[in-house]
Amino acid sequence: MNDIVIQTDKITKTYGSGTTEVHALSNVDLTIRRGELAAIMGASGSGKSTLMNLLGCLDTPTSGSYTLDGVRVDGLGKNELARIRNEKLGFVFQGFNLLARTSAVENVELPMLYDRSGRKRDTRALAVAALERVGLGSRLDHQPSELSGGQQQRVAIARALVTEPALVLADEPTGNLDTHTSIEVMALFQQLNEQGITIVVVTHEPDVAVYATRIIQLRDGQICRDEPVKNPQTAARDLEKLDRSSA
């Protein structure tokens, strides 16, 4: 099995043309291996979302190559990208992006219903298992409005996991959550990562990045820093400390 999940070679994204040209990303070389929990950081406007959209096959680069889980994806058309996304990626967003008036289990079943590969699966059983994995086995029939922000984000994480993607991409997953809930989400990411799931989290919050195994910093569309973290903080332990100090 290929150990490299993401490989970009001089990936570049330019918006607009002529005098309005914006170089959102310039010549980014990035390799992410299976089992990493990488944080992509950077100030507003540094290119984080642009990179996320390219890595997530939601957009195509102006130039450069991108190989995702062994498949060269730059230059593919919309339909092929959609198929690759469905097969290889799970997404978690800042705003959860759950369907309203739809139960947790139905939300988690959705990516399997969009799958056109024709394989037969017990989508409900898989969705239930994914929700149990994120600790929501007792909230299967709750609608998003009946769940806290942290619980909604866990439903979204279950939805990202249910197709067994090669990679989970999370864009500011804690951006709408308070400190305690943010650490809970990172504890869940660390737990899933220990089970072998590869995760890339985009965040501008240093407090969130301390839980990553690697920190990649963007500045003006280029990687200005890329370092492994020797001893990442353990989110579960930080939660215990927080709970003790507030008890």
Ligand SMILES: Nc1ncnc2c1ncn2[C@@H]1O[C@H](COP(=O)(O)OP(=O)(O)O)[C@@H](O)[C@H]1O
């Ligand atoms: N669709 C777009 N059209 C034109 N410029 C864009 C577009 N999206 C982003 N940009 C520009 O590209 C740069 C990087 O933006 P972005 O990737 O959103 O950064 P970040 O997510 O780090 O805040 C910024 O200068 C932004 O204004």
Ligand SMILES: [Mg+2]
């Ligand atoms: Mg952004």
